[in-house]
Amino acid sequence: MKLSILIVKIQRDNKYCDLLLRSIKQTISLDAEDYEIIVHSNDDVILQNSSAHATGLTNGYKKTKGEIVLILDPDTYFFAKGWDTELLADFEKEDVVLCAAVRCKTYEMPFFYRSHFLAIRDSFYRDLILNQQGFLPQVSNGRMINDMSYKITKFCLDNDKTFVHYKNSCDDNLEKYYRISGETIYNKQGKAFFHHMGRGATKPERLLDWIDFWENNKQ
Numbered sequence: 100m101k102l103s104i105l106i107v108k109i110q111r112d113n114k115y116c117d118l119l120l121r122s123i124k125q126t127i128s129l130d131a132e133d134y135e136i137i138v139h140s141n142d143d144v145i146l147q148n149s150s151a152h153a154t155g156l157t158n159g160y161k162k163t164k165g166e167i168v169l170i171l172d173p174d175t176y177f178f179a180k181g182w183d184t185e186l187l188a189d190f191e192k193e194d195v196v197l198c199a200a201v202r203c204k205t206y207e208m209p210f211f212y213r214s215h216f217l218a219i220r221d222s223f224y225r226d227l228i229l230n231q232q233g234f235l236p237q238v239s240n241g242r243m244i245n246d247m248s249y250k251i252t253k254f255c256l257d258n259d260k261t262f263v264h265y266k267n268s269c270d271d272n273l274e275k276y277y278r279i280s281g282e283t284i285y286n287k288q289g290k291a292f293f294h295h296m297g298r299g300a301t302k303p304e305r306l307l308d309w310i311d312f313w314e315n316n317k318q
Contacts, residue, residue, distance in 0.1 A: 106159075157235075197263070200266075215282070234250070266284070
């Protein structure tokens with residue numbers, strides 16, 4: 100198994116997730132036996148927050164079989180082919196353990212990568228995730244000082260491993276494809292291929308706009 104794609108969702112994410120799954124199948128080039136898609140339902144968690152999502156990611160991660168695991172939010176969409184080929188090529192260098200895009204810079208760490216589009220090497224990260232709560236946020240005196248997934252970036256840096264940064268509209272002053280909200284990610288050729296909707300996904304009225312946008316902007 101070359102690639103595992105992990106998506107954690109709750110009930111309100113169902114239609115977003117359906118659209119994401121369709122976009123993956125329309126753009127992925129790997130043979131069916133070389134990748135898997137794990138959709139983990141987090142509906143059994145009553146309070147939905149960063150810790151709850153981190154727990155969902157941990158439980159979902161237990162099901163993955165690929166050496167490379169790509170974590171996606173349900174309110175994301177692939178709109179160009181070739182992304183999986185480039186992603187796996189980045190991991191051909193043994194020292195690369197992390198490929199990601201959008202950086203968070205508002206907490207105690209100078210920066211860490213968000214989990215909207217976060218690809219990791221399983222053999223490097225599995226113990227951290229399953230036995231050391233690798234996805235959980237850092238809380239001190241009742242205040243969250245680093246959001247979920249911060250340990251993923253920290254573990255890479257602490258062990259002098261290599262990460263690959265994917266340029267995006269949030270960090271690199273590039274155009275946002277879906278202009279209402281979120282971030283667009285670009286490949287090395289400077290072509291946009293992926294968008295994360297962001298906080299607008301919590302607003303029910305945004306769903307129809309999101310669906311309509313991609314129906315009318317097929318590549």
